Structures are given as structure tokens and as C-alpha cells.
Amino acid sequence: MKMPTLTRLDLRQRIDALPRINIACIPTPLQEAHNLSNELGVRILIKREDLTGLAMGGNKVRHMDFCMADAIQKGADVSLNVNPWMSNNARIIGAASRRVGLDYINVAPASKSRPIQGNLLIQDIIGTDMHLLDTSEPSEVNEYVDKLETKLVEQGRTVYNHIKEHMSRSSATIAYMEATLEIDEQLKKIDITENIEMFIASGGAHGGLMLASQALTLPWTVHGVLVGQPEESYADVVTWSNNALNHLGFSERLTWDDVEQLDKYIGPGYAKPGQDCIEAIRMVAELEGILLDPVYTGKVMAAIIDYAKDNRFTEKDTVIFVHTGGLPELFDFADELKRRDYT
Numbered sequence: 560m561k562m563p564t565l566t567r568l569d570l571r572q573r574i575d576a577l578p579r580i581n582i583a584c585i586p587t588p589l590q591e592a593h594n595l596s597n598e599l600g601v602r603i604l605i606k607r608e609d610l611t612g613l614a615m616g617g618n619k620v621r622h623m624d625f626c627m628a629d630a631i632q633k634g635a636d637v638s639l640n641v642n643p644w645m646s647n648n649a650r651i652i653g654a655a656s657r658r659v660g661l662d663y664i665n666v667a668p669a670s671k672s673r674p675i676q677g678n679l680l681i682q683d684i685i686g687t688d689m690h691l692l693d694t695s696e697p698s699e700v701n702e703y704v705d706k707l708e709t710k711l712v713e714q715g716r717t718v719y720n721h722i723k724e725h726m727s728r729s730s731a732t733i734a735y736m737e738a739t740l741e742i743d744e745q746l747k748k749i750d751i752t753e754n755i756e757m758f759i760a761s762g763g764a765h766g767g768l769m770l771a772s773q774a775l776t777l778p779w780t781v782h783g784v785l786v787g788q789p790e791e792s793y794a795d796v797v798t799w800s801n802n803a804l805n806h807l808g809f810s811e812r813l814t815w816d817d818v819e820q821l822d823k824y825i826g827p828g829y830a831k832p833g834q835d836c837i838e839a840i841r842m843v844a845e846l847e848g849i850l851l852d853p854v855y856t857g858k859v860m861a862a863i864i865d866y867a868k869d870n871r872f873t874e875k876d877t878v879i880f881v882h883t884g885g886l887p888e889l890f891d892f893a894d895e896l897k898r899r900d901y902t
Contacts, residue, residue, distance in 0.1 A: 584612030599867035614654035617884025621734035623655035635719035669695035731763025732803035739771035766800030787829025852885030
């Protein structure tokens with residue numbers, strides 16, 4: 560697929576035509592990582608999407624500008640979500656729902672025995688009605704959610720079901736098509752105009768960066784890093800991106816042939832950090848004082864480190880690491896991440 564060539568104004572006008580509520584604190588910094596760059600032998604910039612401002616931040620806060628506007632436009636008074644214990648999505652949707660005055664319910668599969676820590680703790684603090692299930696069997700979870708939604712409707716509630724609503728996922732692609740404009744402007748201010756190698760966890764944001772950089776004819780290569788097997792964490796870049804293109808009035812459609820997904824850095828599985836992820840988290844913390852998470856950003860940084868050690872970058876390249884947040888889950892992985900036991 561080839562996107563039509565757009566000016567920055569063309570893209571801005573399409574995005575600005577959508578309903579929006581300003582929730583995210585943007586623009587976020589594009590920060591030089593001097594020590595990490597020296598260590599790996601390539602210039603690395605960190606796009607600090609962990610600083611978007613809502614409930615410990617992350618890339619998903621940008622999505623909420625469009626998702627919550629859609630919910631309000633549809634008259635919703637309760638936000639219903641389905642995501643397990645480690646979910647940043649559940650945390651951010653919850654915080655955004657509360658910000659705009661919606662009640663929030665999250666059904667969390669395979670989470671009943673989990674400690675109330677990390678993202679679960681934040682959901683509890685913001686007043687989420689959490690339904691912690693033993694099962695992760697899709698048919699059982701779906702049946703539970705359907706009954707819950709039916710009950711809410713019978714009570715006269717207007718439910719915004721994030722599993723069913725296209726904007727809940729396509730907002731990621733839209734938000735990162737907009738973020739492309741922001742990053743491009745930041746790069747121009749520091750005279751970086753070519754040879755951009757961008758790394759981000761694969762998903763809707765990955766699709767947004769890819770589509771917008773192509774439409775604006777930017778010299779970017781966007782690498783989407785998979786963090787789980789499809790049956791664990793399905794990054795449906797194509798469907799989410801195509802829904803976003805539809806919302807923005809484009810007739811073009813993405814196919815899987817257009818999408819690069821790196822599957823070498825998954826490790827033991829979704830929400831299971833491998834040694835390369837753990838070492839990446841420690842390296843960035845030691846060299847830059849910046850924390851990564853063991854579910855998403857640690858695996859993305861592991862990809863960058865591997866590319867650098869394998870001499871896959873040139874001296875002309877600039878690497879942009881999109882730090883998508885996820886920091887609450889550091890504390891759920893203390894045993895894996897700590898360097899030693901203390902007595």
C-alpha cells in the first residue's frame with residue numbers, strides 16, 4: 560500500500576476534524592541519550608512518551624484524546640474494558656474515563672490471584688470496579704462481559720465497551736499519525752533530516768508512525784517490536800490502522816505485507832522478560848537514569864542494543880527509541896529485575 564502524499568497541513572486538518580478532548584500533556588520531550596549513544600556507537604534519541612501526564616503516563620494517554628471524545632459523543636456514562644493484571648491499557652483508559660466523568664469497570668482475566676500491585680493498584684486507587692477472574696478462556700470471559708454489559712444496559716446505563724468500539728484501538732494510530740508531526744518538527748530543530756531508524760512496540764502507534772511518515776515522505780524506517788506471541792498479545796496493526804484510515808477519510812488500506820514486526824525479542828512470552836530485556840532495562844537505568852518496563856519498552860530497547868552490537872546501524876543513522884511508558888509494572892517484576900538478594 561502507498562499512502563497519498565500529504566503536506567503537514569493536510570494531515571493536521573484531517574486530524575483536527577475529529578472530536579477531541581485534550582487529556583495528554585504534549586508535546587513530550589525528544590531527549591538525547593548521550594551515554595547510551597556512546598556505549599552503543601550510534602546516536603540515540605528517546606521520545607519520552609512516558610511523560611504524557613495521566614496516571615504515570617505512557618503512549619496510551621495520547622489515544623485517550625480521541626477515544627474519550629468518542630465515548631462522550633456517544634452519550635456514554637460508563638466505560639467497560641477487558642484487560643489482565645499487567646495492562647497499561649486498563650490503567651490509562653480507567654484514568655481517562657474518570658477524568659471525563661465516566662464510571663469505569665475493568666474485567667481482568669487470569670488476575671484473581673494477583674497481588675494488588677502495579678497497574679491493578681492504580682486502577683484500585685482511581686476507583687475502578689475491578690472484576691478479577693480466574694479464567695482466561697476467551698469464551699468464558701466473553702460470556703462474563705456480555706452478561707455484565709446486559710445488566711448495565713438493563714439498569715439504564717449507556718456503556719462504552721472498549722472491546723467493541725473501533726475508536727478505542729484506532730485512536731492509537733490516529734494519535735501517532737499526529738505524533739509524527741510532532742517528532743518531525745523536533746528533529747528539524749536539531750537539524751536531523753535523514754536516516755531515521757525508529758523503534759516502538761508493535762501496535763496501533765506503530766501503524767500511525769508508519770502511515771504518517773510515508774504520507775509525509777519522511778526518511779524514516781519504523782521498526783515494530785513484538786512483545787508476545789499472537790495468541791498471547793495480538794498486535795493487530797492492520798485492522799487498527801485501517802479503522803483509523805477510515806475515520807480520517809482515506810480510502811487506502813494497509814496489508815500485512817506493509818508491516819515490519821520483529822519477533823526475535825519476545826523472550827519467554829508476553830509479560831515475561833528474557834535476559835536481553837532485563838539487561839536492557841539495567842543498561843538504560845545505569846547510563847541514563849531512565850527506567851524502562853519489562854513488558855514493552857525493555858524488549859524494544861533489547862532490539863536496539865542487538866542491532867547496534869550486530870553493526871546494523873551506520874554512522875549516519877539516528878535511532879529514535881519511543882519510550883511508551885508502562886512503569887507501574889516494574890514493581891510486579893522485582894524478583895526478575897533485582898540484581899541480588901539483600902539480607
